[in-house]
Amino acid sequence: MSKYVIETKNLTKQYGTQKSVADLNIHVQQGRIYGLLGRNGAGKTTTMKMLLGLTQPTSGEVAIWGKPLRTNEKKLLPRIGSLIESPGFYPNLTATENLRIFATLRGVPNRNAIKNALDLVGLPYKDKKLFSQYSLGMKQRLAIALAIMHDPELLILDEPINGLDPIGIAEVRSFIRDLCTERGKTILISSHILSEIALLADDIGIIDHGALLEEESLAELEAKSSRHIRFTVSSTTQAARILERGFHETQFTIQDDYKMRLHNLDISVGEIVTAFVENGLTVSEAYICEESLEDYFKRVTGGEGIA
Amino acid sequence: MMCRIIKTELWKLKRYHVIWAGVLLMFLSVGITLFSSTALDGTVWTFPHLAERVIQNNTTTIFPMCITLIAGYVIAREKSDDTLKSIMTIPVSYPALIGGKLIICGFLSVFLGIASTAFTVAAELLVGFPGFSATAVIQALIQITLNTLFLYIAVTPIIAFTARIPNGHMIGVILAFVYGYGGMFAAGNMTLANIYPITASMGLIQYRSYDAAVYWNIGLCSISMITVLLISAAIVATTKNASSAKIVKKVKKTVPKKGW
Numbered sequence: 001m002s003k004y005v006i007e008t009k010n011l012t013k014q015y016g017t018q019k020s021v022a023d024l025n026i027h028v029q030q031g032r033i034y035g036l037l038g039r040n041g042a043g044k045t046t047t048m049k050m051l052l053g054l055t056q057p058t059s060g061e062v063a064i065w066g067k068p069l070r071t072n073e074k075k076l077l078p079r080i081g082s083l084i085e086s087p088g089f090y091p092n093l094t095a096t097e098n099l100r101i102f103a104t105l106r107g108v109p110n111r112n113a114i115k116n117a118l119d120l121v122g123l124p125y126k127d128k129k130l131f132s133q134y135s136l137g138m139k140q141r142l143a144i145a146l147a148i149m150h151d152p153e154l155l156i157l158d159e160p161i162n163g164l165d166p167i168g169i170a171e172v173r174s175f176i177r178d179l180c181t182e183r184g185k186t187i188l189i190s191s192h193i194l195s196e197i198a199l200l201a202d203d204i205g206i207i208d209h210g211a212l213l214e215e216e217s218l219a220e221l222e223a224k225s226s227r228h229i230r231f232t233v234s235s236t237t238q239a240a241r242i243l244e245r246g247f248h249e250t251q252f253t254i255q256d257d258y259k260m261r262l263h264n265l266d267i268s269v270g271e272i273v274t275a276f277v278e279n280g281l282t283v284s285e286a287y288i289c290e291e292s293l294e295d296y297f298k299r300v301t302g303g304e305g306i307a
Numbered sequence: 308m309m310c311r312i313i314k315t316e317l318w319k320l321k322r323y324h325v326i327w328a329g330v331l332l333m334f335l336s337v338g339i340t341l342f343s344s345t346a347l348d349g350t351v352w353t354f355p356h357l358a359e360r361v362i363q364n365n366t367t368t369i370f371p372m373c374i375t376l377i378a379g380y381v382i383a384r385e386k387s388d389d390t391l392k393s394i395m396t397i398p399v400s401y402p403a404l405i406g407g408k409l410i411i412c413g414f415l416s417v418f419l420g421i422a423s424t425a426f427t428v429a430a431e432l433l434v435g436f437p438g439f440s441a442t443a444v445i446q447a448l449i450q451i452t453l454n455t456l457f458l459y460i461a462v463t464p465i466i467a468f469t470a471r472i473p474n475g476h477m478i479g480v481i482l483a484f485v486y487g488y489g490g491m492f493a494a495g496n497m498t499l500a501n502i503y504p505i506t507a508s509m510g511l512i513q514y515r516s517y518d519a520a521v522y523w524n525i526g527l528c529s530i531s532m533i534t535v536l537l538i539s540a541a542i543v544a545t546t547k548n549a550s551s552a553k554i555v556k557k558v559k560k561t562v563p564k565k566g567w
Binding site for chain 1: 311312314315318319321322323324384388389390391392393394395396397398399
């Protein structure tokens, strides 16, 4: 059995000469929320479409629960719930009628499945309002209800909070989190909003221009982007010795022979520099780095756009 | 799975306005027939003759275009309503979905046939042509309804083929109109009339079979209809998922700046 629920190998989608997704290797672990973060047009939706077999990859492979998607669609897709792009339903039907169509096609055995799904997203059951009369937020809620109605093990949600008001966002965030922690669902969620991903995801993949730039746990990324003092000295080995012996400090990381980071900002930078110089070290750089997670993402993606 | 598809396709028709467009076209067919009865060409109008002329108008003018339009919308709505992605991820195969829709359109053509008969009877009650009886009404109901069903079968290759083309249903309507109109010319030669699917639909209901000049070969008409069905089945079976179709990007034309 594969370690990952979703694993892609060099997944590529090319339209003409332009690569929408390029050699993507993502790894989604069982029972965790994986946040795919990227700007608009970064390739998130195309990736998710390929994970659902809605778009055929130009090259590369998609494995879900260790099995190739291409040859196992009939077995794998019923175990997945999805929301891709804007919510699509029949405008001449009510929410309940719409869900009944998909429940029938899926052969959902639970008679209360439609009611339960609508309750979960806060929409009324057997309401007479047609889908065409729904607000964008209600449509989005209905799309989420459709994704969870058949109790799937894996959820693939493309920008699920689009169009929701702040209270709706908080509610959706809360039940996505509950689905993972209480019901053990594995969730792949995409967004261009960093704060949302940071609040929800356990693991984060940063995608830009179709390429995966980073794939780490949120904790690792937060550690990378935390406040620290950066030093560039003539010898990091000697500097480490001074910090340990002179300041009883062990919260530092050595990057190479000349560069290191001190994570404890309670110590005076001046005192440390003085100690380094007194011990014969040359200090060419010493500054406090206060990079936020957002700054980090901007730096990684090489620009702006993720807020 | 096909039973589920058919059941859900029926549910999707609830409050669907395109159906009423079909009913309106059936009304139009009877209206045109009634209008032509006012011509002083020496024709003796009776109820059976009225029903025959409705069948003729349905066959050559209204119905092929009408059902192609409705079927086109029923098929295209999965893309226009953006529901195809949810169906594909169930997963339901695209040919099975199209097949289910074509079966539902068969039911619709029967419904429209019944509507056409109802309008014909209403027109008869309005103008009071002689020859109106329960037997004549039942015969009109059977002939008009079966004719619409066979006409639908005759146009299914056009519907199935244009379903492959993005937004191709309007092309299908034009093709169906020309195809239906061709029935007028095919009717001039009985051999051709027995083979041409549009006129074969009239042969299968024994249209004007009491006329010595009209000779319908049921075998030939049946073969024509079966051939059309097989062609449609082949087209549907080889239809690829529309979502994997090649994306055609529209090239934006630069609008030249006017003035200074």
